[in-house]
Amino acid sequence: MKSVKFENGDEMPILGLGTWKSKPGEVYDAVLHALKCGYRHIDCAPIYQNEKEVGKALQKAFKDGIVSREEVFVTSKLWNNAHKKDQVIPALKRTLKDLKLDYLDLYLIHWPVSHKEDKVNISEPGDFLSYDEAPLMETWEGMEEAFHEGLANHVGVSNFNVKHLTEILDNCEVMPEMNQIELHPLLPQDELIEFCHENGVQVTAYSPLGSTDRASAMKKDDEPNLLDNETIKSIAQKHHISPAQVLIAWAIERDTVVIPKSVNESRIRENFKSLDVELNQVDMEKISKLKGPYRFVDGSFWTMEGSPYKMEDLWD
Numbered sequence: 390m391k392s393v394k395f396e397n398g399d400e401m402p403i404l405g406l407g408t409w410k411s412k413p414g415e416v417y418d419a420v421l422h423a424l425k426c427g428y429r430h431i432d433c434a435p436i437y438q439n440e441k442e443v444g445k446a447l448q449k450a451f452k453d454g455i456v457s458r459e460e461v462f463v464t465s466k467l468w469n470n471a472h473k474k475d476q477v478i479p480a481l482k483r484t485l486k487d488l489k490l491d492y493l494d495l496y497l498i499h500w501p502v503s504h505k506e507d508k509v510n511i512s513e514p515g516d517f518l519s520y521d522e523a524p525l526m527e528t529w530e531g532m533e534e535a536f537h538e539g540l541a542n543h544v545g546v547s548n549f550n551v552k553h554l555t556e557i558l559d560n561c562e563v564m565p566e567m568n569q570i571e572l573h574p575l576l577p578q579d580e581l582i583e584f585c586h587e588n589g590v591q592v593t594a595y596s597p598l599g600s601t602d603r604a605s606a607m608k609k610d611d612e613p614n615l616l617d618n619e620t621i622k623s624i625a626q627k628h629h630i631s632p633a634q635v636l637i638a639w640a641i642e643r644d645t646v647v648i649p650k651s652v653n654e655s656r657i658r659e660n661f662k663s664l665d666v667e668l669n670q671v672d673m674e675k676i677s678k679l680k681g682p683y684r685f686v687d688g689s690f691w692t693m694e695g696s697p698y699k700m701e702d703l704w705d
């Protein structure tokens with residue numbers, strides 16, 4: 390499978406199975422099916438509240454010889470309520486216990502936003518910690534420790550903008566090697582990708598299909614539907630493929646890792662077959678003319694009145 394390469398030569402499969410919004414009761418079969426199909430990369434996070442079940446599926450896959458631990462690339466993420474330096478390794482160990490693994494291939498800071506330790510979810514502004522109370526660099530030092538202890542082979546970030554990344558890049562001992570961000574044709578983020586690639590940071594595209602299964606509180610009534618976009622549909626028709634395959638192939642063509650979520654066997658297989666799709670320059674140009682930007686995961690849940698975080702802190 391096509392991959393992206395880290396500094397030390399390790400490779401990360403360019404296509405992975407996303408598990409955000411995959412419910413317990415569904416994700417076990419989804420992970421096993423994906424591994425049987427040929428996926429070798431699973432993207433996880435404790436806030437998805439399904440890591441125990443992902444762990445059971447991984448165990449089953451190892452036991453049945455579908456894959457070995459070394460053959461599958463597993464990513465997870467540090468949640469916002471464990472950003473103090475000494476909270477990082479305990480949080481990572483909880484994730485490893487749930488996933489039934491000894492190490493992660495990649496561990497990311499999920500958001501550049503901190504909560505008090507007892508606040509997994511935020512209900513009022515006092516539940517946050519500001520950058521003065523929990524500096525990003527302090528969290529990063531915890532990530533570096535996790536790397537040195539061999540608990541994560543690679544460390545990185547998610548939802549970081551150029552300013553957040555610069556703070557880490559200027560002060561780190563261990564480089565962040567990944568930035569996982571929302572990317573699709575309505576939010577191509579070319580400049581942020583260029584900045585990342587110039588600085589040795591690989592990029593993963595989340596919500597590549599527009600995450601239509603988000604909770605309704607996270608959705609706007611008039612939001613665009615990528616899978617129903619006329620340009621995407623016409624390119625799909627021309628190549629005799631599905632709109633989802635166009636969107637996944639678009640991400641791969643741009644050398645970004647991509648993690649479409651599905652819990653449906655045939656769609657998991659369909660998404661995997663995007664690896665065989667080749668979009669040409671004309672297709673890519675047509676897609677680049679789509680009118681954006683549109684952010685499906687806009688982070689407004691971090692910016693309630695009185696919060697230390699503002700929209701302008703989050704995005705470039």
Ligand code: A2P
Pocket residue numbers: 407595596597598599600601602616631633634648649650651652653656657659660
């Ligand atoms: P399902 O899990 O039932 O397959 P994203 O990866 O952007 O978060 O999008 C996930 C959403 O897209 C889910 O609702 C998922 O539904 C759906 N989805 C995944 N693969 C496909 C596909 N090939 N065609 C249409 N919808 C898909």
